[in-house]
Amino acid sequence: MDDVKLKKASEHGIQPPLALLAELSHRCPLQCPYCSNPVQLEKKTGELTTEEWKSVIDQAVEIGMHQIHLSGGEPTVRHDLEDIVGHCTKKGLYTNLITSGVLLNPDRLKKLEELGLEHVQLSFQDTESENADRIGGFKGGHEKKLEVAKWVRDVDLPLTCNCVVHRQNIDNLENFIQMALDLDAERVEIAQVQYYGWALKNRAAFIPTPDQLDHATEIVEKARVDLKGKLVIDYVIPDYYAKHPKNCMGGWGRRFLNMNPKGDVLPCHAAETIPHLKFDNVREKSLKWIWENSEAFNIYRGTDWMPDPCKTCDRKEIDWGGCRCQAMALTGDAKNTDPACSLSPLHQEIFSMAADEAKRPPPEFIYRRYGVRFNSPT
Amino acid sequence: MTDILKINESIVPKFPKHVRFRFNKPRKEWVILAPERLVKMDPIAVEILQLVDGEKTVKIIANELSKKFNAPLETILDDVIEMLQDLSDKGFIEENG
Numbered sequence: 001m002d003d004v005k006l007k008k009a010s011e012h013g014i015q016p017p018l019a020l021l022a023e024l025s026h027r028c029p030l031q032c033p034y035c036s037n038p039v040q041l042e043k044k045t046g047e048l049t050t051e052e053w054k055s056v057i058d059q060a061v062e063i064g065m066h067q068i069h070l071s072g073g074e075p076t077v078r079h080d081l082e083d084i085v086g087h088c089t090k091k092g093l094y095t096n097l098i099t100s101g102v103l104l105n106p107d108r109l110k111k112l113e114e115l116g117l118e119h120v121q122l123s124f125q126d127t128e129s130e131n132a133d134r135i136g137g138f139k140g141g142h143e144k145k146l147e148v149a150k151w152v153r154d155v156d157l158p159l160t161c162n163c164v165v166h167r168q169n170i171d172n173l174e175n176f177i178q179m180a181l182d183l184d185a186e187r188v189e190i191a192q193v194q195y196y197g198w199a200l201k202n203r204a205a206f207i208p209t210p211d212q213l214d215h216a217t218e219i220v221e222k223a224r225v226d227l228k229g230k231l232v233i234d235y236v237i238p239d240y241y242a243k244h245p246k247n248c249m250g251g252w253g254r255r256f257l258n259m260n261p262k263g264d265v266l267p268c269h270a271a272e273t274i275p276h277l278k279f280d281n282v283r284e285k286s287l288k289w290i291w292e293n294s295e296a297f298n299i300y301r302g303t304d305w306m307p308d309p310c311k312t313c314d315r316k317e318i319d320w321g322g323c324r325c326q327a328m329a330l331t332g333d334a335k336n337t338d339p340a341c342s343l344s345p346l347h348q349e350i351f352s353m354a355a356d357e358a359k360r361p362p363p364e365f366i367y368r369r370y371g372v373r374f375n376s377p378t
Numbered sequence: 379m380t381d382i383l384k385i386n387e388s389i390v391p392k393f394p395k396h397v398r399f400r401f402n403k404p405r406k407e408w409v410i411l412a413p414e415r416l417v418k419m420d421p422i423a424v425e426i427l428q429l430v431d432g433e434k435t436v437k438i439i440a441n442e443l444s445k446k447f448n449a450p451l452e453t454i455l456d457d458v459i460e461m462l463q464d465l466s467d468k469g470f471i472e473e474n475g
Contacts, residue, residue, distance in 0.1 A: 016404070018416060064404030066416055094411040095400055119396050119413045158396035160413055186469070187413060188397065229382040232469060234414070 006298035009291055014254055014301065017291055019067040020060050021258045021269060024053070024084070028074035030100050032125065034164060034199035034206060037073060038260075038272045041370050046262040048081040052283065056062045056259065059287040061091045063258075082111055089116030096121060098162070101148035102141050106155075109148075111157040118150045121160040121189070125360040127175040135168065137367045149183040159163055160187040165216065166206035167358060169183025173219050181231060188231060190220060192238040196270040198373050199367050202359040205365055210325030212358075217300050224327035233240040239340035240354045244315065246340070252324055257287070265290045272323040274334045278334070300324050300334070307335055309343045381471055384405035385436060385463040387455060392474040396463050410470050417470070426458055432474045436462065 003360035009069035025043040038062075048056070060068065068088050074082055076099055087096040098121045099114065126132035126147060152159045161180040165173060173190065192213070193199050193206045209214070227233065239246050246333045249256050251270045258266040265277040265287065271277060277296040278287075292299065299305065303316050310321040321327075322338025330350055332337045337344040366372060385391070389451045395401055398411040399419075410417045419427060425446075429439045440455040447454070465471040 062404065064402055066400075066402060066409060092400060094400075096413060118398065121413070156395060157412065158394075180417055229467070229469075 004071070006295060007302065008293055008298060009153055009253065009301065012034075012302045016063040016288075017065055017071065017257045018255050019054075019073055019257075020065055021069045021256065022053070022056070022075075023071055023073060023260050023269070024078050024081070025257070025261050026073040028072055028100065028368075029077075029102055029138055030125075030141065030346065030348075031369055032135060032198075033137075033202040033365040033367055034166070034193045035368040036194075036197065036199075036269050037368070038270075039197050039201075039372075040272070041073075041368075042261040043370070047078075048261065048263045048282070052263065053076060053084050055081075056263075056287060057084070057087050057093065058093055059282075060257075061093060061227070063288050063291065065093065067096065068095045069093040072153050073377035075105065076101075076103045076108070082108075082115060085112055085117050086115040088194040089118070094118055099123070099143045100138075100141070101145045102138060103198040105147050106150070106151045109151050109157070110155050111158050117157065119158050119160065121162050122149055122152065123162045123164070124179070125164070126169040127172045127179050130171060131174060133257050134366075138199050149185070153184045158187075159183065159185040162189045162191070164191050164195045165191055167208040168206065168362060169210065170208050170212050170216050173216050174223075176225050177219075177227075177231070177233070180228070183226045186232060187351070189233065189236070190216075191234075191236040192216075194236070194238070195240070196273055196329060198366070200329055201366050203354065204360070207238065207240065207354050207358045208281045209358040210241055210355060215359070233251050234373055239322075239338075240351060242340055243342050244340075245326075245338040247319050248326075248338075251320035252300040253291075254301070254320075257291065265296075267300075268325065272295065273325050274328045276304070276334075293334070307337075309341075310337050312341065380441040383466045383471075385459050385466055385471075387440070387459070388435055389436040389469050390432065390435050391430050391439075391462050391466075393430065393471065397470050399430070410465075412470060417440045417468075422457070425463055430462075430471070450471055 023306040025047055026037050028181050029046060085095055095117055096119045097117055101122045125135040133139050149159060159285060163176045188351045195203050224233050253267045256268045261280040266279055279296050280294045306321055322341050324334045327338050328334040330347055339346040339350045379402045396412055401408050408419045429442055436458055440451060444451040444454045462471050
């Protein structure tokens with residue numbers, strides 16, 4: 001990077017972060033080919049200890065954070081999950097568990113509920129077993145998840161169904177919404193695959209056609225009206241087909257922190273795909289220091305770093321230039337305008353390439369596993 | 379979730395189990411927290427919500443505020459109903475019972 005002094009969080013007028021996404025472990029029994037974890041997965045031996053997580057939680061509360069999302073990988077692989085949840089709730093963080101569910105049992109859920117866990121997000125790969133288990137790479141997973149959803153509601157924990165949709169399950173969208181209703185969920189997240197890391201390597205297997213996407217959007221909009229007051233529906237479209245890029249993370253280093261299993265503090269879960277970023281670690285620095293000073297945060301804060309067309313765009317403080325990781329993945333430079341933006345010089349080319357992939361038969365999945373070798377770089 | 383709730387003066391409002399109304403000390407602000415939601419509350423809303431305990435009716439809440447701020451009950455009652463209805467529509471308030 002250039003030898004320019006970067007402005008710190010406070011010099012941008014940025015408040016302390018609101019929420020922490022805590023990746024407790026990258027270990028997971030599922031192998032979803034769109035996993036949001038980095039391609040280089042962290043091993044168990046590198047993971048933060050219980051005491052280290054407790055210290056992070058204390059620091060998060062001290063700087064005024066409101067919420068923690070306990071995620072992974074699969075957070076329930078950690079035998080100290082109960083300790084961590086108990087510590088979060090005792091300190092007053094709103095505590096949310098994001099899980100595949102397949103390792104849970106009724107006793108453990110009851111215990112987590114007693115410890116004050118406030119909400120469970122359960123992932124679903126499809127609405128019927130055969131395809132769901134094929135996508136997740138875990139036999140019997142779907143049936144187990146349906147059972148887990150029931151256990152969650154049995155202990156009166158609120159439930160969100162997390163549904164990642166793509167060309168190989170998007171025709172079941174109405175069934176996803178019905179499933180959430182049948183499972184007595186408060187909320188359903190319908191999220192189109194976002195193309196970083198594993199998902200980018202599998203893009204041709206996942207990207208829907210524009211027609212499929214339009215149809216899905218119609219279904220969601222109708223369901224939102226029909227189910228108002230009964231089911232909250234959050235919807236994330238694949239930004240390849242959007243006019244404006246998504247305002248990723250509410251702007252780089254403006255609202256959220258992500259921590260990986262070994263304690264690196266990241267501006268978002270995909271930030272490790274930007275090779276020149278150097279992350280600070282909670283084993284060496286405090287969370288407060290990192291939010292204020294970490295170069296990995298300050299480098300893309302505000303608007304000073306932006307080139308054209310972002311620099312002169314009247315949406316620059318709305319979109320914040322879109323997604324840095326997507327710019328990196330698709331243009332080779334994280335500073336470039338996110339190609340999802342229609343003003344990006346690469347937008348048309350990438351849009352056509354994706355639309356073309358969507359028309360061809362889907363290739364085999366590259367499953368998320370430790371130590372996968374990739375033949376063709378994207 | 380239940381069907382759409384219509385707030386009136388005899389309803390006993392409460393926060394659903396997954397909704398927390400909390401004071402964040404470092405930030406010195408009251409917020410409503412729910413899954414993936416965080417809403418800052420203005421001072422009037424805070425006065426009202428501090429009285430939501432799953433026991434008081436809307437009318438009792440309005441009465442207490444009317445005394446505390448020495449203001450006409452009818453005006454306060456309208457404000458309380460309007461605010462609680464808005465929060466109920468967003469899933470942050472439900473009826474106890």
